[in-house]
Amino acid sequence: MASVKLTNVKKIYDKKVVAVHDFNLEIKDKEFVVFVGPSGCGKSTTLRMIAGLEDISEGTIEIDGEVVNDLQPKDRNIAMVFQNYALYPHMTVYDNIAFSLRLQKLPEDVIYNKVTNAAEILGITDYLMRKPRALSGGQRQRVAIGRAMVRDSKVFLMDEPLSNLDAKLRNQMRAEIILLRQKLDTTFVYVTHDQTEAMTLGDRIVIMKDGYIMQVGTPTQVFEMPENLFVAEFIGAPKMNIMRTNLRRNMNGNYCVTPFGSEIEVTGFKNEELKALNARDGEIILGVRPEHITLTENGGPNTIPVTLEVNEMMGSELHLHVYTEDGTRIIVRVPTVDLDPEKRCSLVSGKKLNITFTGKVMHFFDPKTERNILVKED
């Protein structure tokens, strides 16, 4: 039930290593914000600064309009779920959840109600009298969430809460976090390195790299309009295919790109936007997502001849790793239903294929600044 505002926040370790540069973000009340990025990008540090576990070297953090830079973690009214759960090993699950309430000196019957209530929501009522070591990873995670839940805090921080779970459990807990969020209806800040988690959970995603914010936006925005090459490659799995090529106008006055000797015309709104920008001809970095590339039967001027290297069968789709004549690797994602069984069987290593993509789905990046040329600088 609170907003969080970070203004020019900086974190410098030992007076030399800068972990977070000039972090500006306003998290609205009841918003679910996800910090995502590769390891060492400063996302956990930022979260810990909000929590008060790390000092803020420069800038200010406000919670509900109040500057909390110098407040102790316990005075910030924030709950946090840790990656390794951080359950108190010597206490039962009940005592673990009740710990914060006991520190607040609440009467035992109030504590009892709150703890059993939380346990019911999380489905851990049966384990309340167990010690954490007698629980599985998923159950421990629930206890950790329960411990944060009972405090009715203003902001809910989660530091990679699912990364210690196995893949199946992770998917299940992800869905449960979405449900939990609907029940709790409070402000969430969630840190992860997994872009799937970020896309599915977040109202807004903050993508970070080396201590800088690369882009802030809704999942749709960062997926469809990545501001730079890093975001384009980071969001989406398998990652976006990157090709160095040229952009120029063809005889019709439309823009076209020429990857690997082919010529593919830019169509739709991308073409319009390029025209509006009056983009110059020249070298460009072209990005195309694997799901937007299609296999074609016949060659032609708008196709690229490739050789199949690896065929990954994912069930509902195939990931085809192919390489072009000059050795550039490209991943193509083909829905299984699009291929008849015979064709599917013929897709073995070494097979020659032709790929193409349409003009609507291309992303253009400046080869020097690696910025998306269609996104206006602000």
Added chain:
Amino acid sequence: MNKKKSYSPALVSILIGVVLCGLVFGLLFLVRNTLKANDTGIVQMAQTIGRKIVDPYPINPDHIGAVLLSLLGAIMLVVGAALIISGIAKLFEAIAENERNMMSYVPGALMLLCGAVIAYGFAKALLLGVTRFSTEGMYVHLFIDAGILLIIAALLIGMGCSRLVRAQKYNRSVKIYGMPPADVNRSMGLKASNLISGIGIHTLLVIMSVVWLIPFVCIILQSFRVETAMPVGYVLPKTWGFGNYTGLLKTDFPKWYLNTFIMALVVAVLQTIIVLCMSYVLSRFRFKMRKPLMSFMLILGMFPGMLTMIILYRVLKDLGLTQANAVPGLILVYIASSGMGYYVSKGFFDTIPKSLDEAACMDGATKAQVLFRIILPLAKPIVIYTILTAFMAPWGDFVFARYISMNTSAGMNVAVGLNSWLSLDQINSHYTMFCAGGVVVAIPVTILFLCLQRYYVEGVTGGAVKG
């Protein structure tokens, strides 16, 4: 490679062992008969020879020569033991690396052999010196020698047997399959060497524990002796009784006991609190000069505490905390520098994940609450270890207690008080009572250790193992 293994080394080894056995028994038989015939003849001969060799000087031959001999014997015994230990270590190293080359066993075996010879020779010198060439001493020597020879013979026979079995298995395998057995060879060898080293280690342990127990048994037996209060030359009491224990109550002993108990208790409580708080701060907080402070205390701790004795006495005397008021004075001395003993518990605290602290912090705990409600329950072994060591130090202290109490009975602890009974004018009337006092002093500590031993061991090794 597939040649048959010869049985001869095994057989030779067994043969030597058997012959050795026979020789020893024959010799013993011979000696027994000789002694029967002429009880002192052979002994006297040995004595004169011994004196001529080691003690040619005419000045008080019985005394100085014996003392010198036993001193030399003791020193060389230590050297021999060191050689033996390093020899064994070298051998084990070679065994652990599974060396095929026999040469790599040679240095270890040589060291072991040299050590054994030196240790044996000088152990005899020590014994000769201690027993001063007496008749009983000669008997002791005879039996020790016979025992050692018998052990060697047994080892030789055992080794021979195991080699025999191994060679036999090897040859059968070669005969039937045309190749040596896959790992019978090695495992048999390992089994045999395990057996031998097991026997050796356990024999050593039994001897050591007997040696360690003898003084305790003696003290307990003496404390029940009521026929005389003097120190006597025998161990088993002729008359048994509780007189010494009841007699303790009529002396200053209860006062000393109370003094010691109060000191130990207060020190245990205060020192534990100080040490644990210190360790927590050094483990969890980051502040300027933390590292220098830690190394400073480490270096300071290397100076012996005795260095401070004289100045401490002056200070305490000026404060009026010596002699009859020694108890508060000693408490001050014991707890004054206790914060420096932080290493073990800090090491243990370091193994408790910091995210637990952070979680508790987020849950609204203050630093003190984190310590008392999260860290300490998790560090139970270390807490108990700290309490135990803090309790033990004043309980058994002698030097400081003696110095500060300065012959004033009211300020003594048990160690000092009991020691006063061993003075020349009191020993003949108080010796058995001294033993009884010793037993009473040992009781609470023994009970404490029996109950908390598990935690104590965990605590000593706790720095390395996660709690």
